[in-house]
Amino acid sequence: MKRLNLNLNLTAIIVLIAVGVLLPVMLATAAGIVALVIADDAGGIVIGVLVVSFAVTAGGSALITVVLTGRKARLARRQADFVANVSHEFRTPLSAIRLYAQTLESGRLDDNPEETAKCVSTILRETEWLDVMIDQVLTWRASARDMLNLQMQTSPVADAVTHAVERFRSMSPPDELTLTAAVDTRLDVVHDGRALGAVVLNLLTNAAKYTGPVKHITVRARDEGESVVIEVEDNGIGLTPSEARHIFKPFYRVPRSDGSDSGGVGLGLAIAHHVVGRHDGSLTVESEKGRGATFIVRLPVAGGELV
Ligand code: ADP
Numbered sequence: 331m332k333r334l335n336l337n338l339n340l341t342a343i344i345v346l347i348a349v350g351v352l353l354p355v356m357l358a359t360a361a362g363i364v365a366l367v368i369a370d371d372a373g374g375i376v377i378g379v380l381v382v383s384f385a386v387t388a389g390g391s392a393l394i395t396v397v398l399t400g401r402k403a404r405l406a407r408r409q410a411d412f413v414a415n416v417s418h419e420f421r422t423p424l425s426a427i428r429l430y431a432q433t434l435e436s437g438r439l440d441d442n443p444e445e446t447a448k449c450v451s452t453i454l455r456e457t458e459w460l461d462v463m464i465d466q467v468l469t470w471r472a473s474a475r476d477m478l479n480l481q482m483q484t485s486p487v488a489d490a491v492t493h494a495v496e497r498f499r500s501m502s503p504p505d506e507l508t509l510t511a512a513v514d515t516r517l518d519v520v521h522d523g524r525a526l527g528a529v530v531l532n533l534l535t536n537a538a539k540y541t542g543p544v545k546h547i548t549v550r551a552r553d554e555g556e557s558v559v560i561e562v563e564d565n566g567i568g569l570t571p572s573e574a575r576h577i578f579k580p581f582y583r584v585p586r587s588d589g590s591d592s593g594g595v596g597l598g599l600a601i602a603h604h605v606v607g608r609h610d611g612s613l614t615v616e617s618e619k620g621r622g623a624t625f626i627v628r629l630p631v632a633g634g635e636l637v
Contacts, residue, residue: 351392358385408581415595419463422593423456430456458501462535465528470580470597473604480522480608484632487558488513490523491551494530498538507538507545515551515558518632525605529613532598533562533625539594540623541566556634560627569617577615578603 362381369375430449433439439446472478495511502509530549537547541564548563569577569584576582580600599613606613610630617623 347392347396351388355385355389355392358382359389412581412595416463416467419593419595420460423459423463426456427453452503455501455503458497462501462528462531466532466595466597466601469525469528469601469605473601474580478525478604478608480525480605482520482522484518484520485523486515486517487519487521487523487526487560487629488515488551490521490527491515491530491549491560493523494527494534495549497527498531498534501535502538507541507547509534510546510548511550513549513551515553517553517558519558519609519629520632521609521629522605526609529602529605529627530560530562532602533627536598536625537562537564537566537623540564553631554628556631558629558631560629561624563622563624565622568619568621568623569615570619573619574615574617578613 358381362378362385364378365374365381366378369378430453434446434449439449469478491513492511495509495513499509534547534549538545541547544565546565548561550559550561550563552559573584577584578599581596582600583594583596603613606627606629612626612628614626614628615623616626
């Protein structure tokens with residue numbers, strides 16, 4: 331309903347400007363040109379020039395108004411979508427937590443320690459997801475205001491990557507995927523371990539989200555000349571070249587042809603891109619539609635040339 335109102339308002343403003351401003355502007359321009367053509371003295375020429383200049387200024391202002399109004403409406407729409415998506419994303423783990431907590435409270439599992447343990451680990455897993463999402467929203471807020479406070483240290487990134495892999499394993503239901511990790515990097519990188527870990531965790535959760543029922547994910551970290559390279563590869567739905575060009579933009583989400591939604595607010599990769607950029611590194615993707623994707627983080631070695 332809100333979106334309908336925004337669209338209607340925008341259309342109304344554009345029609346109003348077209349009829350109320352652009353039409354008179356065109357008439358005035360035509361009149362000015364005619365005045366210039368038929369002018370036979372300096373006074374006529376001055377009037378013609380004034381009329382044409384006035385018309386061009388009014389037309390330009392109207393055009394700028396249309397562009398700015400369109401931008402504002404699009405921003406308001408994206409913000410409304412964002413709030414709706416975030417609320418939805420939070421509700422899903424909260425519902426699961428409530429359900430499992432109620433099951434435990436009912437006492438139905440009192441004699442079944444195995445099921446009780448499963449319930450508890452699901453609650454812990456969902457809590458972890460909530461934590462990650464809250465972190466993501468806060469990081470976005472900070473990075474959008476250019477106030478992301480990174481705690482840089484100089485050391486190999488192996489710990490950050492391994493920690494992200496372990497956290498991801500603890501958040502993923504067992505038996506749902508195979509995750510291979512080959513972390514072999516020893517060179518020092520100036521980095522914020524927590525922020526970099528969040529980047530890797532985001533790439534891992536995406537790899538799991540955008541993959542079919544048989545999920546194979548590989549994480550690699552290695553030294554490569556003056557850079558340290560971290561790769562997250564999946565066997566998922568992949569991306570077309572045009573989708574790949576947009577995925578690092580805030581709020582962008584590839585529309586699913588079957589209308590399904592695997593959850594998310596379209597901020598993870600934008601944040602990851604920003605964070606890697608703050609490390610003087612690059613985040614890129616190599617992919618083919620239907621054949622999986624490999625996200626590549628490239629970071630400069632401390633004291634080496636920039637990547
Ligand atoms: P979110 O996952 O919350 O939608 P992201 O910023 O993390 O937001 O990702 C943006 C979009 O990029 C996703 O909506 C998805 O369409 C696409 N995407 C991200 N990772 C992958 C991947 N590993 N494989 C295919 N598509 C991906």
